[in-house]
Amino acid sequence: MKIIxxxxxxxxxxxxxxxxxxxxxxxxxxxxxLATGSTPIGxxxxxxxxxxxxxxxxxxxxxxxxxxxxGLSPEDDQSYRYFMENTLFKHxxxxxxxxxxxxxxxxxxxxxxxxxDEKIQKQGGIDIQILxxxxxxxxxxxxxxxxxxxxxxxxxxxxxxxxxxxxxxxxIDKVPTKAITMGLGTIMKAKKIILLANGKNKTEIMGELLxxxxxxxxxxxxxxxxxxxxxxxxDEEAAxxxxxxx
Ligand code: PGA
Numbered sequence: 001m002k003i004i005x006x007x008x009x010x011x012x013x014x015x016x017x018x019x020x021x022x023x024x025x026x027x028x029x030x031x032x033x034l035a036t037g038s039t040p041i042g043x044x045x046x047x048x049x050x051x052x053x054x055x056x057x058x059x060x061x062x063x064x065x066x067x068x069x070x071g072l073s074p075e076d077d078q079s080y081r082y083f084m085e086n087t088l089f090k091h092x093x094x095x096x097x098x099x100x101x102x103x104x105x106x107x108x109x110x111x112x113x114x115x116x117d118e119k120i121q122k123q124g125g126i127d128i129q130i131l132x133x134x135x136x137x138x139x140x141x142x143x144x145x146x147x148x149x150x151x152x153x154x155x156x157x158x159x160x161x162x163x164x165x166x167x168x169x170x171x172i173d174k175v176p177t178k179a180i181t182m183g184l185g186t187i188m189k190a191k192k193i194i195l196l197a198n199g200k201n202k203t204e205i206m207g208e209l210l211x212x213x214x215x216x217x218x219x220x221x222x223x224x225x226x227x228x229x230x231x232x233x234x235d236e237e238a239a240x241x242x243x244x245x246x
Contacts (some may be wrong), residue, residue: 001224002231003210005239009198012235013042016130016194019231021050023128023192029060031120033129033187034088035140036065036080039196040130044088051092058094064120065101066131066140066187070154070178072104078169078176079104102152102180109180113152117186129190135201136160137209137219141181144218150185154178184223193227198235206234207241 006012020043024030034040050056065080074081081101089099100119106112120126131139136158142148143158156178157165166172187193197206208219210232215222224230234242 001210001212003242004231004233005243006233006235008235009042012196012198012233013040014046015233016040016043016196017046017050019194020047020128020130021056024056024058024061027127028057029062031123031125031127032061032063033126033182033190034063034065034084035130035132035196036067036083036087037132039132039198041087043130043196048088048091056092058092061094062098062123063094063100064116064126064182065099066129067179067181068102068104069176070104070109070180071176074101074104076104078174102182104180106180109154113154113180113183116152116180116182120186121189126190128192128194129187131187131193131195131221131224133195133197133202133205133209133221134161135164135205137205137221139184139187139195139221139224141179142184142187142220144220146217148184148217148220148223150183152180152182152186155181184220188223188227191229193224193230195221195224195230195232196234197232197238200237200240202234202238203240206232206238207245210242211245 068080072079141155162175166175169175209221
């Protein structure tokens with residue numbers, strides 16, 4: 001695991017964006033795994049700037065998102081498809097048909113999940129997967145549990161995640177309680193993973209994760225310790241406990 005600590009959120013975001021941009025320049029038809037949430041917004045803003053000012057070309061890039069709330073349509077302004085359209089896709093020259101976000105209305109979500117995984121593999125697999133981390137250690141919506149499911153699947157959200165995500169909704173009872181998420185197997189198949197973390201509410205979990213002394217399904221992100229090519233990029237705040245433990 002390569003660990004990079006940047007001064008602040010802006011620097012963390014531009015570091016992540018420059019890794020992605022270098023990869024697109026090397027492989028214009030890059031398969032990029034994307035995340036939602038607050039963490040990657042700055043990275044997306046920097047990619048948009050690079051597209052507009054430096055001509056970074058997304059015309060051959062394909063993207064696969066990690067997850068989607070179950071029960072929300074793509075037009076719902078709380079859906080992750082809606083978030084991706086507004087935060088990134090509509091500002092760059094990516095082809096809509098090359099952007100995949102799990103379908104929150106899938107009738108048979110587990111069969112759908114299998115198809116989603118097959119689609120990823122048929123495209124050649126994810127070259128770079130961007131990840132955030134939940135303060136409970138989840139990645140995508142793989143919540144701490146006795147067992148973790150490998151493939152893309154329907155899952156329930158924990159109370160902690162519902163609490164954390166309620167900041168985007170009018171009230172906590174509006175937060176969906178289920179989601180379709182890539183599983184740990186899907187995520188671990190990505191050739192390269194970039195895990196981003198910023199802010200004080202990630203200090204504790206990053207300290208715990210980066211002790212690097214065990215893997216446990218109770219901290220789903222710890223499985224990343226087994227992956228051969230993970231780069232962690234944090235800001236100073238998220239890195240506080242990690243640095244203390246060094
Ligand atoms: P955040 O969410 O980027 O909004 O902190 C990360 C996550 O829950 O995976």
